[in-house]
Amino acid sequence: MAKIKTEPLTGKIRVPSIEPGATAHYRANPAKPEHNEALGFPGEKIANWEVKAIEKMGEILDTNRAFRVYMDICVRCGACADKCHYFLGTKDPNNMPVARQELIRKVYRRYFTIGGKYFPEQADACDLTEDVLDEWYNYFHQCSQCRRCSVYCPYGIDTAEVSMVARDIMDSIGVGQKYCNEILGKVLNEGNNLGLAKNALANTLEFFEEDVEEETGVAVKYPMDMKGADVLLIPPSADFFSSPHVDGFIGYGKVFHEAGVSWTVSSYASEFANFGMFIGDNETMKKVAMRIREAALELGVKRIVVGECGHAWRVAYSFWNTLIGPFDFLDPKYKTPTHMCEFTLDLINRGAIKIDKSANDDLVVTFHDSCNVARGSGMGNKPGGQFDVPRDVIKAVCNNFVEMDEETIREVTFCCGGGGGLLTDELLDLRVKGASPRAEALHDVMERKGVNTMAMICAICKAQFTKVLPNYGIGMDMVASVHQLVSNAVVLGGKKGV
Numbered sequence: 001m002a003k004i005k006t007e008p009l010t011g012k013i014r015v016p017s018i019e020p021g022a023t024a025h026y027r028a029n030p031a032k033p034e035h036n037e038a039l040g041f042p043g044e045k046i047a048n049w050e051v052k053a054i055e056k057m058g059e060i061l062d063t064n065r066a067f068r069v070y071m072d073i074c075v076r077c078g079a080c081a082d083k084c085h086y087f088l089g090t091k092d093p094n095n096m097p098v099a100r101q102e103l104i105r106k107v108y109r110r111y112f113t114i115g116g117k118y119f120p121e122q123a124d125a126c127d128l129t130e131d132v133l134d135e136w137y138n139y140f141h142q143c144s145q146c147r148r149c150s151v152y153c154p155y156g157i158d159t160a161e162v163s164m165v166a167r168d169i170m171d172s173i174g175v176g177q178k179y180c181n182e183i184l185g186k187v188l189n190e191g192n193n194l195g196l197a198k199n200a201l202a203n204t205l206e207f208f209e210e211d212v213e214e215e216t217g218v219a220v221k222y223p224m225d226m227k228g229a230d231v232l233l234i235p236p237s238a239d240f241f242s243s244p245h246v247d248g249f250i251g252y253g254k255v256f257h258e259a260g261v262s263w264t265v266s267s268y269a270s271e272f273a274n275f276g277m278f279i280g281d282n283e284t285m286k287k288v289a290m291r292i293r294e295a296a297l298e299l300g301v302k303r304i305v306v307g308e309c310g311h312a313w314r315v316a317y318s319f320w321n322t323l324i325g326p327f328d329f330l331d332p333k334y335k336t337p338t339h340m341c342e343f344t345l346d347l348i349n350r351g352a353i354k355i356d357k358s359a360n361d362d363l364v365v366t367f368h369d370s371c372n373v374a375r376g377s378g379m380g381n382k383p384g385g386q387f388d389v390p391r392d393v394i395k396a397v398c399n400n401f402v403e404m405d406e407e408t409i410r411e412v413t414f415c416c417g418g419g420g421g422l423l424t425d426e427l428l429d430l431r432v433k434g435a436s437p438r439a440e441a442l443h444d445v446m447e448r449k450g451v452n453t454m455a456m457i458c459a460i461c462k463a464q465f466t467k468v469l470p471n472y473g474i475g476m477d478m479v480a481s482v483h484q485l486v487s488n489a490v491v492l493g494g495k496k497g498v
């Protein structure tokens, strides 16, 4: 694939001059009828779509109070305008969060406010036309739902939520996006985003066992569908097939082995990702998550531990209890859900696994906070645990850790540019440009501190960065799973038992 032209990195994030319409033509591939129908949506755009779309917006306004408030309270102060990575990378003013919201707010005013009904021009309101729907489709698929803008909004308006609503309305009239809807169909039919069948999964796990034994001489097991195991591990399915994801998965297995904890993955629910959130459809999100509850019940496990996936951690941490709880069939000693980083850090802190930090001495590591973890979840027992727990794991297994610019980490972290259902090839130009703020911050610590590894706990971030960083002259081997670093450092046969 041809390299996408990028500006040379300087280590500084600049606010660009605007270029109206710069990305108006960026268009995510539309879903085919079978992708939409698999989720219960109309296969194609329905005949009376304008009427139905406005009816759907009315239903959402009645049930989603946050959305109604967001439609009414923006004062157009502009505090969010330069906070979106897609605006910074593309210069298109419609990628300013306030402008993105206005695409739907103008229609809201037209149909749901008195001023907009009777004096549309004065109220800056507009009809829902074919052109407006096209703009919605294009620009609401240029929002990765990262929530960075909401941190800076004095009213806490969450553009991610607005973008989810827009996608929900479009799905309801048969205007779905292929990448998300096709993948969701695969999860519901096959149990994972990749459509990986049970046999293929079993072969992959067997291959991991052979590989680890050949490399270390230790027979670490990677079990599937083992009834009565203590832990059900739910990874993102990317962990089964490509680097650096698999290196993290191999690390999970080594940690369980050393802790002497029996564990298993499930062939029925082998996927932690939940794109139901990206399309704003709670029913689909619930169906995807429900498979995990069913698998845990079927296998009779005591606890659920989840792998490195950012948006899925948000779904689990923030919504599982409502969607698929209560978890009264699990051992109440353990928190549900537990993140693999929490599990590993607890073992390290208790001295239950032995670590040789020098195994990572060739690495100077920085950490990329993934947006859905940073701004949509927590971790551990203290506020801010979602920032500290993964860092504590890294610092426990590496001697050389460096932070990137504080304006680009923790709660104000920049998105990788591929989240929110945008990790698809036809949007590669957008993805490369949207990654520019993170590439700048990374370049800065590469130059000043010799950083050669950027660790992360999100499957989408890993897939996105390995693909786009080479466009900035940064090798894909810069990207690492946090549990890949753990895998390097954990001493097999060093210490056993929880």
Ligand code: SF4
Pocket: 083, 084, 085, 086, 095, 096, 097, 100, 142, 143, 144, 145, 146, 147, 148, 149, 150, 159, 160, 163, 415
């Ligand atoms: S949620 Fe993220 S991607 Fe969407 S407008 Fe805000 S900053 Fe941009």
Ligand code: SF4
Pocket: 073, 074, 075, 076, 077, 078, 079, 080, 081, 097, 098, 152, 153, 154, 155, 156, 157
């Ligand atoms: S910061 Fe909030 S109130 Fe200000 S323009 Fe942006 S969304 Fe509107």
